[in-house]
Amino acid sequence: MNIEGKDYKVSFDGRGTLTMSGKLAAMTEEYEEIEDFFEKVIEAVSEANTTELILDLRELTFLNSSGIKTICVSLVMEADDVDGLCLKVLCRNSLTWQVETVPTFKDLMDNLEIVFE
Amino acid sequence: MDEKKIIVIGDFVDPKENERFDLSSTLRLKAKSIDQKRLWASKDRSAEFMGDIWSLFVDSEKEERIKTVLHSVCVELIENSVKYGFQDQDYTIVTDLYLKNDELLVYVINKSDPSQMPELETSASQILGTDNIRKLFKQKMKEAKAAKKQGKSKSQLGYIRILMQNVRLAWRIELGSESAFVTTLARIPLTKKDA
Numbered sequence: 001m002n003i004e005g006k007d008y009k010v011s012f013d014g015r016g017t018l019t020m021s022g023k024l025a026a027m028t029e030e031y032e033e034i035e036d037f038f039e040k041v042i043e044a045v046s047e048a049n050t051t052e053l054i055l056d057l058r059e060l061t062f063l064n065s066s067g068i069k070t071i072c073v074s075l076v077m078e079a080d081d082v083d084g085l086c087l088k089v090l091c092r093n094s095l096t097w098q099v100e101t102v103p104t105f106k107d108l109m110d111n112l113e114i115v116f117e
Numbered sequence: 118m119d120e121k122k123i124i125v126i127g128d129f130v131d132p133k134e135n136e137r138f139d140l141s142s143t144l145r146l147k148a149k150s151i152d153q154k155r156l157w158a159s160k161d162r163s164a165e166f167m168g169d170i171w172s173l174f175v176d177s178e179k180e181e182r183i184k185t186v187l188h189s190v191c192v193e194l195i196e197n198s199v200k201y202g203f204q205d206q207d208y209t210i211v212t213d214l215y216l217k218n219d220e221l222l223v224y225v226i227n228k229s230d231p232s233q234m235p236e237l238e239t240s241a242s243q244i245l246g247t248d249n250i251r252k253l254f255k256q257k258m259k260e261a262k263a264a265k266k267q268g269k270s271k272s273q274l275g276y277i278r279i280l281m282q283n284v285r286l287a288w289r290i291e292l293g294s295e296s297a298f299v300t301t302l303a304r305i306p307l308t309k310k311d312a
Contacts, residue, residue: 007161023161025160025161025192025196027153027154027157028270031270035265062188062189064189064192064193064196064275065193065196065272065274065275065277065278066196066272066274066275068274068278069258069261069272069274072258072261073258073261073262073265073272074265077258077262096181096182096185096186097185097189100281100282101278101281104251104254104255104281107251107254107255108255108258
């Protein structure tokens with residue numbers, strides 16, 4: 001399943017990898033659609049007893065604060081409520097927003113791993 | 118005549134003090150009506166353009182940082198102007214940039230509803246008063262999660278995100294009974310010591 005906006009794409013492979021790419025600085029209403037999408041992803045991994053969810057942000061070159069909030073509140077904090085689930089976030093060192101922001105996600109979830117390449 | 122009350126929050130530099138700037142640019146949006154979606158779309162391009170163009174005027178080792186930080190700062194501040202701007206009256210959003218003494222000063226000026234000012238004052242004072250920005254980030258995310266359950270969506274994360282990029286913020290509010298002119302200042306350091 002996936003969502004495609006003008007400049008971005010969010011997709012889930014149905015197994016354990018959620019990928020976000022492009023530039024995402026949407027209006028609040030668009031984030032509601034992405035929140036619903038994340039909710040379905042969390043439901044799917046919970047039902048399948050998945051132990052690792054991968055969030056691949058390596059091709060997401062820009063994200064505004066509303067997008068960061070959406071990931072934190074509707075994905076990271078929800079994933080933290082799923083017993084036994086580890087969230088692995090894939091990032092790029094060359095993307096400043098990721099270097100400055102993604103490490104703070106660790107404050108919201110104990111079982112979270114961040115991999116920079 | 119409408120009496121104006123001036124409120125200053127943080128280390129604000131009056132734009133009039135920037136007459137001896139090294140470089141300056143202004144983006145001015147003033148219209149009786151602009152479709153909000155169009156304004157939102159133009160905001161992304163305007164912010165990216167400013168990041169791109171201003172990165173050309175700094176030393177090469179600072180180029181990438183200025184490009185990304187300025188883009189991000191302008192996106193957050195112009196988004197706030199669109200979200201909280203006076204939509205019943207004329208849109209007025211002005212983005213002024215000054216390069217001065219190894220510091221890039223970004224002023225975003227917009228016209229807002231006076232009833233929104235107490236919340237802005239409280240939020241700005243809380244953000245500037247914190248000595249642990251990550252702790253405040255965590256607190257705001259917890260509040261945002263609780264607000265989401267009540268069908269609300271405010272987070273004030275935009276300002277926090279700007280501070281996380283080693284950028285200082287200050288505000289000047291010109292408060293009248295009918296409207297409020299809000300000037301938000303983001304101070305981006307360019308010196309090696311701070312940058």
